[in-house]
Amino acid sequence: MAQRSNAATTEGAATRFGLSAAAFVYLAAVLLLPLAAVFHEATRKGLGAFFEAIGDADTMAAVRLTVTVALIAVPLNLVFGLAAAWAVTKHEFPGKSLLITLIDLPFSVSPVISGLVYVLLFGAQGLLGPWLAAHGVKILFAVPGIVLATIFVTLPFIARELIPLMRAQGTAEEEAALSLGASGWQTFRHVTLPNVRWGLLYGVLLCNARAMGEFGAVSVVSGHIRGLTNTMPLHVEILYNEYNFAAAFAVASLLALLALVTLAVKSLLEWHHGDELAGARH
Amino acid sequence: MLMAIGGRRHPRVIPGFGVTIGFTLAYLGLIVLVPLGALVAKAAELGPGGIWAVATDARVFAALRLSFGASLAAAAINAVFGLLLAWVLVRYRFPGRRLVDALIDLPFALPTAVAGITLATLYAGNGWVGGLFAGDGWLGALFGPDGLKIAYTPLGVVVALVFVGLPFVVRTVQPVLADFDAESEEAAASLGASRFATFRRVVLPAILPALTTGFAMALARAVGEYGSVIFIAGNIPMVSEIAPLLIVTRLEEYNYAGASAVATVMLAVAFVLLFAINLLQRLDRAQAS
Amino acid sequence: MSIEIDSVRKRFGDFEALRAVNLSVERGEFLALLGPSGSGKTSLLRIIAGLDFADAGRICIDGADVSALSVRERNIGFVFQHYALFRHMTVARNIAFGLDVRPRARRPERAAIAARVEHLLGLMQLDGLGTRYPAQLSGGQRQRVALARALAIEPHVLLLDEPFGALDTKVRKELRRWLRRLHDDMGLTTIFVTHDQEEAMEMADRVVVMNKGAIEQVGTAQDVYDHPSTPFVHDFLGNANRLPARVAGGRATVAGLDLPAPGVPDGPAVAFVRPHEFDLAAPSLSARGIEGTVAHVFANGPILRVEVDVPGLPLALEVEAMRGTTMVAVPERGARVALHPRNIRLFADR
Numbered sequence: 001m002a003q004r005s006n007a008a009t010t011e012g013a014a015t016r017f018g019l020s021a022a023a024f025v026y027l028a029a030v031l032l033l034p035l036a037a038v039f040h041e042a043t044r045k046g047l048g049a050f051f052e053a054i055g056d057a058d059t060m061a062a063v064r065l066t067v068t069v070a071l072i073a074v075p076l077n078l079v080f081g082l083a084a085a086w087a088v089t090k091h092e093f094p095g096k097s098l099l100i101t102l103i104d105l106p107f108s109v110s111p112v113i114s115g116l117v118y119v120l121l122f123g124a125q126g127l128l129g130p131w132l133a134a135h136g137v138k139i140l141f142a143v144p145g146i147v148l149a150t151i152f153v154t155l156p157f158i159a160r161e162l163i164p165l166m167r168a169q170g171t172a173e174e175e176a177a178l179s180l181g182a183s184g185w186q187t188f189r190h191v192t193l194p195n196v197r198w199g200l201l202y203g204v205l206l207c208n209a210r211a212m213g214e215f216g217a218v219s220v221v222s223g224h225i226r227g228l229t230n231t232m233p234l235h236v237e238i239l240y241n242e243y244n245f246a247a248a249f250a251v252a253s254l255l256a257l258l259a260l261v262t263l264a265v266k267s268l269l270e271w272h273h274g275d276e277l278a279g280a281r282h
Numbered sequence: 283m284l285m286a287i288g289g290r291r292h293p294r295v296i297p298g299f300g301v302t303i304g305f306t307l308a309y310l311g312l313i314v315l316v317p318l319g320a321l322v323a324k325a326a327e328l329g330p331g332g333i334w335a336v337a338t339d340a341r342v343f344a345a346l347r348l349s350f351g352a353s354l355a356a357a358a359i360n361a362v363f364g365l366l367l368a369w370v371l372v373r374y375r376f377p378g379r380r381l382v383d384a385l386i387d388l389p390f391a392l393p394t395a396v397a398g399i400t401l402a403t404l405y406a407g408n409g410w411v412g413g414l415f416a417g418d419g420w421l422g423a424l425f426g427p428d429g430l431k432i433a434y435t436p437l438g439v440v441v442a443l444v445f446v447g448l449p450f451v452v453r454t455v456q457p458v459l460a461d462f463d464a465e466s467e468e469a470a471a472s473l474g475a476s477r478f479a480t481f482r483r484v485v486l487p488a489i490l491p492a493l494t495t496g497f498a499m500a501l502a503r504a505v506g507e508y509g510s511v512i513f514i515a516g517n518i519p520m521v522s523e524i525a526p527l528l529i530v531t532r533l534e535e536y537n538y539a540g541a542s543a544v545a546t547v548m549l550a551v552a553f554v555l556l557f558a559i560n561l562l563q564r565l566d567r568a569q570a571s
Numbered sequence: 572m573s574i575e576i577d578s579v580r581k582r583f584g585d586f587e588a589l590r591a592v593n594l595s596v597e598r599g600e601f602l603a604l605l606g607p608s609g610s611g612k613t614s615l616l617r618i619i620a621g622l623d624f625a626d627a628g629r630i631c632i633d634g635a636d637v638s639a640l641s642v643r644e645r646n647i648g649f650v651f652q653h654y655a656l657f658r659h660m661t662v663a664r665n666i667a668f669g670l671d672v673r674p675r676a677r678r679p680e681r682a683a684i685a686a687r688v689e690h691l692l693g694l695m696q697l698d699g700l701g702t703r704y705p706a707q708l709s710g711g712q713r714q715r716v717a718l719a720r721a722l723a724i725e726p727h728v729l730l731l732d733e734p735f736g737a738l739d740t741k742v743r744k745e746l747r748r749w750l751r752r753l754h755d756d757m758g759l760t761t762i763f764v765t766h767d768q769e770e771a772m773e774m775a776d777r778v779v780v781m782n783k784g785a786i787e788q789v790g791t792a793q794d795v796y797d798h799p800s801t802p803f804v805h806d807f808l809g810n811a812n813r814l815p816a817r818v819a820g821g822r823a824t825v826a827g828l829d830l831p832a833p834g835v836p837d838g839p840a841v842a843f844v845r846p847h848e849f850d851l852a853a854p855s856l857s858a859r860g861i862e863g864t865v866a867h868v869f870a871n872g873p874i875l876r877v878e879v880d881v882p883g884l885p886l887a888l889e890v891e892a893m894r895g896t897t898m899v900a901v902p903e904r905g906a907r908v909a910l911h912p913r914n915i916r917l918f919a920d921r
Contacts, residue, residue: 010373011477012477015477019366019369019370019374020374020376022366023363023366023367023369023370024382026363026366026367027367027382027385027386029411030363030444030445031385031386031388031389031445031448032385033404033410033411034397034400034401034445035388035392037400037404037409037410038396038400041400041403076309079305080305080306080309080310082302083301083302083303083305083306083309084302084306084310086298086302087299087302087303087306088306090296090298090299091294091303093299093303099306099307099310102310102314102315103310105314105318106314108502108506108553108556109318109506109549109552110505110506110507110508110526110529110545110548110552111394111506111509111526112506112508112526112527112529112530112545113321113506113526113529113545113548113549116321116533116541116545117317117318117321118317119533119538119541120317120320120321120324120538120542121316121317121320123538125538126320127320127323148313151313152313152314152317155310155313155314171296172653172655173655173656173658174296175295175296175622175642175649175651175655176649176651176655176656176657176720177657177668177672178295178296178297178622178641178642178643179620179621179622179642179643179647179648179649179721180643180669180672180720180721180723180724181643181669181673181724182643182668182669182672183297183643183672184296184297184298185298186672187296187297188298190657190668190672191657194657194660195658195659206390209390209391212393213391213392213393213394213395213396214393215393215394215395215398215508215509216394216508216509216526219508219509220530220533232393233393233395233396233509234395236393236395236396237395237399237513240399240513245403248399249400249403252393252395252396252399252400255392255393255395255396256392256396258391259388259391259392259393259396260391262391263384263385263387263388263391264384266384266387266391267380267383267384271380295621295622295624295641295642297641
């Protein structure tokens with residue numbers, strides 16, 4: 001946008017300064033202060049304690065579990081996002097807007113409820129619990145439950161980035177490819193996918209950040225078994241509740257770092273490929 | 283892919299509909315709809331009377347009141363400051379503007395548990411901010427000899443919800459403000475309106491739908507928020523216990539019915555909010571076109 | 572390749588896009604589908620291509636029924652209105668696409684594909700632009716890339732949807748002539764959609780005038796212009812003055828004139844006279860004409876355009892003449908004049 005220097009549409013210097021100052025103070029107090037505090041608390045007892053906390057076996061197990069869960073949940077939601085976007089944007093069918101609303105549903109459900117529904121389904125008193133117990137299948141308080149809850153919570157991220165993007169791009173290029181003899185898969189692979197690659201990366205990035213950081217839903221289904229069903233956020237909670245603040249913040253600082261990297265990559269994508277993103281900023 | 287419409291076999295021009303819609307529906311059904319159905323089934327066991335009894339139980343009622351009250355307060359604070367931030371980001375040029383813009387999304391990216399323990403530490407009596415408001419802190423003195431306790435009180439809940447809700451209003455208002463036609467402001471100014479009058483009577487009505495949408499989204503998020511709140515809330519029943527935590531507590535007591543009842547009430551309210559947001563966005567689009 | 576379109580119908584919800592359209596296109600023909608927006612011309616083109624499917628009716632290419640074939644099986648070159656170039660591929664990759672995606676057994680060698688691309692780049696006067704991306708090209712260049720891409724798969728039928736719609740006038744004129752030559756040189760059967768009558772008239776062997784999902788008239792450019800078969804065609808092709816008329820017993824009354832009207836049923840009618848089909852003269856008793864007052868005179872280069880207000884007619888009549896020919900002197904505003912139509916076409920007013 002062009003610089004506004006027009007006296008009719010901008011405020012006086014004093015007002016401008018006042019408003020900016022108020023905005024910055026608010027931002028600093030609400031966002032910057034906690035961010036600084038994470039890293040401050042993490043290194044309070046020195047870098048030695050920091051690395052010791054991170055190198056701890058339980059912490060490493062939590063990191064591994066978090067990465068594993070993300071490695072399962074994100075690709076599945078990626079396939080889902082692509083399939084849903086292809087069905088919704090390249091075809092006409094009744095009930096389409098209802099489907100789009102349903103895809104967004106997990107965003108309006110409290111994370112705790114996202115966990116609760118799996119407890120009701122798979123728990124000892126749940127609908128499938130007795131059957132699962134009889135067959136020796138463990139979902140709740142085990143990795144499958146954590147994966148399911150994570151998938152639930154992060155399900156909309158990639159789809160809701162792709163759907164507006166692919167809708168805006170229309171179907172002309174796909175039609176052109178088909179008219180040139182390409183198969184459906186070739187059309188998707190060589191035409192559609194390259195056109196949405198930045199949007200896809202954007203969606204994956206946000207999906208991954210949430211998958212690795214999810215707390216409420218995972219907390220309900222995990223059972224908090226140290227070294228087994230503890231993800232990084234759950235491990236942070238346990239360490240904090242044991243008054244082991246330095247270790248809690250050391251692990252927390254890793255997650256904060258992940259958040260900062262996510263923000264940085266996300267901003268880079270917005271700056272360089274903004275026109276190839278849906279602009280779906282929540 | 284062949285589809286029968288009106289008796290005539292109709293090939294679809296773009297292939298892959300059957301596979302993709304099939305996968306989409308199956309995945310959505312298995313991950314989201316069936317589990318949510320389990321909740322509805324559980325709630326149905328209780329019946330409307332049972333749910334009502336749970337919702338009006340003193341402890342549940344206090345938790346719901348705190349969740350909605352604190353969420354409303356936090357969303358209101360963010361409506362005001364979100365508008366301010368969006369205004370400054372769109373209208374003013376200053377060094378580091380893009381950095382500030384990127385930082386706005388921090389609450390979306392930062393895991394809630396991290397936010398939770400950090401805020402609890404900051405706002406505790408011996409924390410950076412909590413210390414300021416303690417009886418011997420220089421801001422706390424304003425609140426009497428004991429100062430102002432923030433962490434482990436309902437005020438702490440509001441603080442956490444302000445943090446998680448910050449991006450919503452900024453992100454909904456920002457694009458509308460950026461697209462706003464400067465000519466209408468110039469017209470208002472040329473008709474003799476003061477800068478403030480122009481803002482109040484020309485700009486504000488135009489961004490009001492976006493502002494309300496952002497407010498409603500922040501509210502919806504805050505009501506269900508768990509991770510960032512439980513560390514700072516203190517979780518004292520009847521005082522600083524939020525509804526999502528009560529669900530967890532009931533689950534830990536193996537009281538599935540109780541947990542489901544609280545969840546059902548929360549879901550119902552969340553859907554009303556979702557519906558309102560959709561309505562607002564449709565209104566916004568209608569106004570834009 | 573010849574194309575037969577047999578009672579093709581298409582609805583979009585409540586909208587009837589095509590109502591039982593029949594049309595034969597001969598091998599080697601250059602055909603224009605002309606009509607206003609919503610007339611069904613693009614729907615028809617897309618159904619021929621297989622980008623849409625008719626609700627009823629058949630499409631035959633060289634006698635074979637292709638109605639159930641998908642677009643990729645029809646081997647038809649299609650040029651999209653906004654070109655639909657693959658924006659993330661270079662020009663060369665765009666052109667090679669149709670060959671690259673063939674199954675290995677039918678795919679030419681890498682070198683052969685490259686040679687074909689080079690050849691097409693040359694043919695389309697795009698030499699040296701193979702490594703550019705579509706966004707780096709001008710509108711006319713993109714148009715030609717789209718054409719090269721469609722021709723790379725060696726189709727026998729070329730379909731173009733508003734091919735020059737997005738170009739400026741000068742580029743458009745050049746491309747028209749060039750496309751016509753290409754069609755002749757390559758022995759294609761070409762159908763193109765346009766709403767620009769000048770374009771249709773100039774390029775096509777035959778023009779198909781469409782309106783509201785049906786074909787109004789098919790014929791050569793001269794034919795449809797000189798002998799429009801419906802009021803719509805008359806109205807749509809070239810300027811025409813539209814005059815209310817009445818027919819009784821084979822004679823018509825038009826703005827006070829009495830004219831023979833063979834074959835027109837009794838009742839209300841419309842008469843069409845093109846602006847250049849009027850002679851303009853001073854009113855006289857001997858030769859009765861349509862009398863009126865000159866409202867405006869526009870002298871545009873060699874053409875003189877006069878608007879004449881005639882009592883009883885809702886709109887001023889438009890008259891055109893080459894300067895210094897029909898009219899002895901340039902009439903003045905407010906002068907009384909008489910108009911003598913040299914040619915009037917009458918249609919029953921439905």
